[in-house]
Amino acid sequence: MADFSSLALPHVAKLHAYTPGLQPTESGWVKLNTNECPYGPSPRVAEAIRRELGPDADGEPLRLYPNPKSTPLRQLVAKIHGHGLREENVIIGNGSDDVLNLLVRVFGGPAAATGFTLPSYSLYPVLVAINDGATSVIEFDRSMKLPVEKIAASGARAFFLTSPNAPTGVAFTNAELAAVLERFPGVLVVDEAYAPFAKENAVALLARHSNLVITRTLSKAHALAGIRVGYALADAGVIDLLDRVRDSYNVNRLSQAAAIAALGDPGYYDAIIGKIIRTRDYWLGEWGGRLGWFTYESQSNFIFTEPKNARGESGPAVAKALYEFLLSRKILVRAFPNHALTASFLRISVGSDDEMFAVNTAIEAWLKIAP
Numbered sequence: 001m002a003d004f005s006s007l008a009l010p011h012v013a014k015l016h017a018y019t020p021g022l023q024p025t026e027s028g029w030v031k032l033n034t035n036e037c038p039y040g041p042s043p044r045v046a047e048a049i050r051r052e053l054g055p056d057a058d059g060e061p062l063r064l065y066p067n068p069k070s071t072p073l074r075q076l077v078a079k080i081h082g083h084g085l086r087e088e089n090v091i092i093g094n095g096s097d098d099v100l101n102l103l104v105r106v107f108g109g110p111a112a113a114t115g116f117t118l119p120s121y122s123l124y125p126v127l128v129a130i131n132d133g134a135t136s137v138i139e140f141d142r143s144m145k146l147p148v149e150k151i152a153a154s155g156a157r158a159f160f161l162t163s164p165n166a167p168t169g170v171a172f173t174n175a176e177l178a179a180v181l182e183r184f185p186g187v188l189v190v191d192e193a194y195a196p197f198a199k200e201n202a203v204a205l206l207a208r209h210s211n212l213v214i215t216r217t218l219s220k221a222h223a224l225a226g227i228r229v230g231y232a233l234a235d236a237g238v239i240d241l242l243d244r245v246r247d248s249y250n251v252n253r254l255s256q257a258a259a260i261a262a263l264g265d266p267g268y269y270d271a272i273i274g275k276i277i278r279t280r281d282y283w284l285g286e287w288g289g290r291l292g293w294f295t296y297e298s299q300s301n302f303i304f305t306e307p308k309n310a311r312g313e314s315g316p317a318v319a320k321a322l323y324e325f326l327l328s329r330k331i332l333v334r335a336f337p338n339h340a341l342t343a344s345f346l347r348i349s350v351g352s353d354d355e356m357f358a359v360n361t362a363i364e365a366w367l368k369i370a371p
């Protein structure tokens, strides 16, 4: 491999790519590391994809470019969310990561800081670095309470807030978000990837706060991580800017059809989301309650817990030991060793009942081996 870094732009030459959670290709893993849905998508999704392949299912329609603005999907998303939202308040992305990148491109740069909290979704700093942007970083403390005044005074043009937060699962209330929106002069992006699992979401705030942008994804609650569709809801003025920097055919035909089918089947999704919430709350009670592990109240589809070993000790080494024990039993969870507030914790995605029992059995076995 030749070294082209002296030709690359300086900020690209020193980039570190985002590290996604491990995606093992062989079967046999209990995969609870990237918050995918343990259940399949609505059966209407596969039907819609087959329909999109044409009457002879030979893929003939794929000759043609997709709808460049994903117009039917924008209209459906606006209608589903109500609150007077219209097509011009919606943009669709190739995953919500695409939409987050468009937001950074529009509002961030070397002289225009992009803000985010630590901890939060670890893609934000990567997107900012790709765009050679300045950052304004606000740290939580262990309470994970929203630092409203610090965000308001961050000086960022756009500030990214994950709610419910990742990897903690802690959600911020609309009252807290409204307090930020009133004080912060920039655009507040609330990344609601996990909102379908939460008690509240911020959509109702859009009508009163033109500086609010909400992003959503079909990767988590809608069981479509492999299809790559996400979207943003915002004032038409923000959407207009995002459309200027968007790839003109950013969402392919099959994905547009799949997303329309999924969003058209709320009954199916209400049932699986309800099941995931019940599973989450049961295991939160087991690990947070029965084992006495410090665990944040989760409003997401994962549990962020601070394991204690058989001696009652917790800490980064204990979290690492359990992570490795689980790995040795082909159970994948996520560790976040790079920040003091997360290094003692593991994040376990809420899986099927079988998967959760498998994790629990492994935890019980780990607690029996003397540390």
Ligand SMILES: *Cc1c(COP(=O)(O)O)cnc(C)c1O
Binding pocket: 094, 095, 096, 097, 098, 121, 162, 166, 191, 193, 216, 217, 218, 219, 220, 225, 228, 229, 230
């Ligand atoms: C998973 C996740 C996303 C990514 O969504 P995609 O639509 O798959 O790109 C965005 N934000 C947060 C906080 C997430 O956890």
